[in-house]
Amino acid sequence: MCVPRLSVVVVVVATMVATMSAACGPPFLELYEERAHQNLLVNLTADTSELTNYGDRTKSICGVGLWFLFEDPDYTVKSDFILDFSYGEYSCQDLDTASMDRVSSVRHAGAFDVCMDTLMLYHDKLQAGAQYLVFIDTENLDGVFNDVTTSLAITGVSCWTIYKDAGYGGTAACICPYDYDGWSYGLYEVSDINFPNDRVSSVRKGCHSRRVLKYSPKTL
Numbered sequence: 001m002c003v004p005r006l007s008v009v010v011v012v013v014a015t016m017v018a019t020m021s022a023a024c025g026p027p028f029l030e031l032y033e034e035r036a037h038q039n040l041l042v043n044l045t046a047d048t049s050e051l052t053n054y055g056d057r058t059k060s061i062c063g064v065g066l067w068f069l070f071e072d073p074d075y076t077v078k079s080d081f082i083l084d085f086s087y088g089e090y091s092c093q094d095l096d097t098a099s100m101d102r103v104s105s106v107r108h109a110g111a112f113d114v115c116m117d118t119l120m121l122y123h124d125k126l127q128a129g130a131q132y133l134v135f136i137d138t139e140n141l142d143g144v145f146n147d148v149t150t151s152l153a154i155t156g157v158s159c160w161t162i163y164k165d166a167g168y169g170g171t172a173a174c175i176c177p178y179d180y181d182g183w184s185y186g187l188y189e190v191s192d193i194n195f196p197n198d199r200v201s202s203v204r205k206g207c208h209s210r211r212v213l214k215y216s217p218k219t220l
Contacts (some may be wrong), residue, residue, distance in 0.1 A: 023089055024115035027065025027108045030057040033201050037092045037116070047107040049074050055103040059142035061085060062092035066109040066185050067154055069095075073104045077128035088183020108210060110155035111135070111145040114183070117156030119203060121149045125189055137204045141201040149200040154186035154215070166201045176213040186215030 025116045026045065031054050033039040041054045044063075048192035050073040051058075061069070071079035074111050081099055095103070109120045111133065122139075123129035132145035140146070146166075154160060154177045173193050177186035190197050 029063035029067050032060040035094050037062050061101045063112040069103045070105045073167045082126045095207035111154035117158040119147045119160045120153040122151040152188045157184045159207045161204045163202045172209040174209045174212040176214040
């Protein structure tokens, strides 16, 4: 669903139980030339940094997974709009008037299965800029994505703990996904969780901090 940016709610309990009812499988996004998913232009299965032949003709979209649509090429934070489309099962959405015929780049969060537990790290806010995909505990992000994270995205049911220092040290926060009709995802800005910008140095799957946050949409 293309929705406004979402809020983060602090919770006390670190336990999260979720049952996956969504049909797992590979992410994909269909771009349509008309409203109500009419006249298919292209079926995207991977990040596309420049939609040369399709973006300026897209009025509606359908697909599965967590996707981000940018007004400018190369997933830049300078885009006039950045939309998120988040569904665990096949769904469709008309773009709003301000976004129609103006999508220039598209990327997805996660891996080859929309239900897989992953953590995405992004250089810029709103899941823009360079990105780094995490599957497992990473004790030291030095040399790959150290001290550059401004926003994050979660797929799957697992919470993740982010740390200011390498070796799982320093300031820490556990961030958890939101369960949407049996499919889980989450979007975070480090500023929303009072975490230092550009200071994530290690990450660990699961909750290993007393400070636990659960993603919650402002508008469903």
